[in-house]
Amino acid sequence: MSYNAVDMSPLHLGEFEQMVLLAVLRLGSEAYGVPIRREIEGCTGRRVARGALYTALERLEDKGCLRSRFGDPRPERGGRARRYFTVTPPALAALRRARTSLVNLWQGLDRVLEPSK
């Protein structure tokens, strides 16, 4: 089996991980659990299980793709703080690479894959 020379990055992102990272980027300073899930559901139209999201956030943080900080404790959360996420530079680079790969692969296929009208 041979490896693609372009993909030498230690960071490989799965599809769902990419979605999570993109949602965090879109939300900016307001990126914590509840809106992240809404953002993904809103943009993709698919249901996101909370458990899947939280374990993905945990995994991404472990991989160094996300960093988190805590806000102030809030009464409407039972006195708990929100955990805000930001995307780290290596993850940003990985996202760019993934996008470039996809865009490259897409080229010349527009007519084949255009939704039939």
Next chain:
Amino acid sequence: VSGRARPPRAAERLLARALAARDASGSVPGDLHEEFLVVHERFGARRAACWYWFHSLRIAARFSAERPSGVGVRETAKGDSAMRLLVRDIRHSGRALLKRPALSATVVLTLALALGANAAIFALIDALVLRPYRFHDVDRVVLLAETGRGESDRQETVSPANFLDWRRHWQAVQHLSAIEWWDVNLVGRDEPERVLGYHVSAAFFEALGMKPALGRPFVADDEIRGRERRVVLSHGLWKRRFAADPAILGQPVLIDGTPHEVVGVAPQGFDFPNGAEIWAPLAFSAETASVRDRRWLTVIGRLPPGRRLEDAQAEAPVIAGRLEREHPKANKDRGVQVHTLAGGMLDIGLPPILSLWQASGVFVLLIACANIANLLIARGSERHREIAVRLAIGARRGRVVRELLVEHALMAALAVPPSLFLANAALEAIKSGMPARLARYVAGWQDIGIDGRLVLFTIGLAAVTVLIFGLLPAVQASSKDLVSALNEGGRGGAGGHGRHGLRRALVVGELALALPLLVAAGLSVLGTNRFLNGPQGYDPDGVLAMRVAIPEAKYPDAEARRQFTSRVVEGLSRIPGAGSAAATNILPAVGGNMGRIPEIDGQPPPDLANAPVVDYRAITPAYFETLRIPIVQGRRFSAADREGTQAVAIVSRSMAARYWGSESPIGRRVRLQGQEWLTVVGVAGDVIHDWFARRNYPTIYTAYAQRPTDFMTFVVRTSGDPSALAPGARAAVRAVDASQPVFDLMTMRELLRNRTIGLQYMAAVMAAYSGLALVLAVVGIYALMAFLVTQRTHEFGVRVALGATAQDLVRLGVGQAIRLSAIGVVLGIVLSLALGRLIEAGLLGVVSTDARVLAFFAAFLVVSTLAAGYIPARRAAKLDPVAAIRRE
């Protein structure tokens, strides 16, 4: 967003524990909390709580299933968290169950049937015995009763004078209130109607903690004689007869021919006691108020705040002692009892029936558990090698047992929803079988159904069954010594004799439990059939009956009543297709009775306190002819037996035997409680008035024309379909008095069916349960035989090779089945005899354990097991011996 709303704490704690160190700050529960508030706002507390539970469990499951990855894995010191272990075990067992779908489905279905049967019975006991009354603070309502002379456990009703004294003396009970039956003819705005009502003391509604929906309850003033013509209507009656008219208050309604003022309307659903629809104040006349030796009042009261039932019970002997001192003649050796309302109002016939059902349910459950244990042990044999290998490579025994238990618990959990579904279907069937006119007398009947308590009960019971059927196989499967298990592999991985011994014992136990059930069912079916279709002493076919109560206000004297009755009887006999017609105060198979103590001319006068009563009937001349009751001696009544002629009586054969022995009673004289002497002119055949208490009971018949009653049942015979006469019968009454309601208009056959409805239920439920038990037991023995035969296939092959015929092999297999069933049946017979008393009590003492029934079902069981043993043996015998020997 309301700041008050909080997610369920248990779910919160569970989630926090599942996440543990991975989310120490609680950001995930925090998020869920935030969302919870939105859901709470939109859909309310209940759905929000469910929502929270659902999602916290899902998140917890997800976290437990997914180990933390990559750098910085934060494993707890102990290794796996309990939550994660549980989730893993559940997944594991789910897969194990799916691997053997037929077995799992069999276990779940068996369990669902057994749990459903028990859930249905629990629902009945809960609704009818434990909580028949559901009004507010029902725990504080008590029932006060006198006890029989010298019989402290016999509950009796109360005399008016004693009640009035009680009301003055009781400290630990307040709002004492007497209740007297009052069946009324109500004439409202349309058709006259018969309505069930009660005369009650002023404190009645307060004692029950009931506030009228409209108007007022009774007050002390209503108890004054002359001011008692006031009524409170039930909510249902108010809506049905008065179109829920709020202006009804203060209006007069015509009851038994006299106007009564409506003072209140009871709240919806209040129908105490016995589905009452109307209440009037109980106002004693001076004469009645001094009656101490006749008892007909039911008395309730309320515990004041701070007093408990025990306080009232402690006071009872004080009250009883005082009354005994002050009025020794009526109260000597009589006690006073305090019951809870549910306990005191309980129909004494109910507990034996329900305990018999409960015992049947437990038996079915045990049989099902034995069956399931058997299946699981068989499966355990198959898995034995797998488990042995796991133990050998270091799995802990406790862990293996736990996994198996989780697997069994999962099956039990899966059985709960279908069991509730089955229970619901059974309860619906039970409810639909009961005529509404009878159902209303059964307190709690309308509350029978599935509720939270029942769900909890079923879950609890399912957990218990896991311990019964699951522990044994789990321990068995993991306890065998490893070396032999691993070595034994070749022979189908089967266990040794100990295991089969256990399985045989289980099958024997199933048979032993099934037999008493079958016997009980057989007895109740036979008994019910006898009651319905056996000889009654009269001919119930082709007879239409209806009841009428003529009000005193309109028919004040004997002459008026005589006129009414004879005109209705005449009208009935003129209906086209009708034969003879008659009237009686009490008809066989109808609830209610009238008894009198007879004094026989020439014999010492009876002791009124202790002498036995005879049933008392006042009849018109054609009564015996209409019901086809034979006259065995003397003559019937005739039109000549009327007022002013010699007072006459006819006695039943059993009465003649009781009072005159072998002598003829004709021409002898008898007198009923100080009234005029009656001359006996005939002896009639005995009848079964009531199958439970009044079979061939001594009865005296008097001529209606000589002593008219105000309460009567008319009967008319036809050669065709009696129900076709119903419109004519109504018209016959209307022609005499258009405002006179008719009730219980039905054929004698219907009356009999209604009268024995309890027994029919009994028989149907017992038949269903014993059928279930039989099927389970036979399936159990079949499964065991099939398994044992498969195990011996190799041996069978060798035997055939050595010259055994197919017949020999079948004999071998069947012989084993017969040995097992013989042991089971012998134990079952012992158990049936031991349980005979319970069965007889449950069947209200009307049937006794019958050796023939016992023998029949014992033989039936043996034959069933024989068939269950024959089929697999036959199959094995047909196998090619070479293939059988090769099969390893």
